[in-house]
């Protein structure tokens with residue numbers, strides 16, 4: 001594995017001329033004969049950490065896939081800085097709740113994406129150190145614990161120097177220590193100017209990390225507000241019920 005000293009530059013996100021601007025207009029996705037995103041409108045402007053909250057089945061994961069350009073909506077448009085979402089995927093990285101790792105070493109999982117994108121392969125060690133996995137570099141990735149695997153998935157995502165990082169429940173079913181370790185990595189990316197869009201069911205995590213909250217209900221944006229405002233005063237009964245751990249209808 002190529003090794004060299006750490007530099008600040010290794011983890012610095014290249015800043016484009018613009019902070020990212022996302023627009024979804026009238027987005028509809030139907031699955032199994034029913035709309036899971038239903039004429040949805042949403043704008044996310046500038047950097048910061050946006051948390052997407054909502055009950056099970058609200059359409060959060062589908063929304064993330066549409067924003068990332070992985071799924072084409074049947075109706076409507078998704079644009080990043082005016083370009084169709086599918087043309088912006090190389091500036092973005094997505095981490096799923098259950099990371100899919102190559103049957104190779106921990107280091108090879110990072111090296112693979114650096115090589116594939118023609119990026120500086122010598123930053124592999126830097127990234128592994130950043131997520132606390134340098135001592136496991138030569139171990140099989142498939143033997144990592146859930147929390148370690150998720151940290152490797154984050155390192156692999158950060159290897160792409162994304163301007164936007166999509167995270168779909170990255171800390172689900174992890175212990176509190178692992179959750180905090182991953183939150184520190186997410187916060188670090190946010191502090192370096194990466195736009196982070198995070199789905200979580202952990203309200204404490206949303207309070208700790210969010211600059212802005214988007215509350216999704218039945219495939220539509222029920223609320224969008226600064227985190228401070230959202231947690232102080234919810235504008236919809238659905239969001240109030242959600243925060244009070246009541247069943248959202």
Ligand SMILES: Nc1ncnc2c1ncn2[C@@H]1O[C@H](COP(=O)(O)OP(=O)(O)OP(=O)(O)O)[C@@H](O)[C@H]1O
Nearest residue numbers: 031032033036054055056057058059060061062063
């Ligand atoms: N392939 C599919 N075929 C039919 N329906 C689907 C399919 N994938 C997802 N759905 C439905 O779409 C709806 C939205 O799913 P999605 O996974 O986006 O919800 P979510 O808000 O992320 O839920 P959760 O919090 O449980 O992860 C759900 O009702 C789900 O059952």
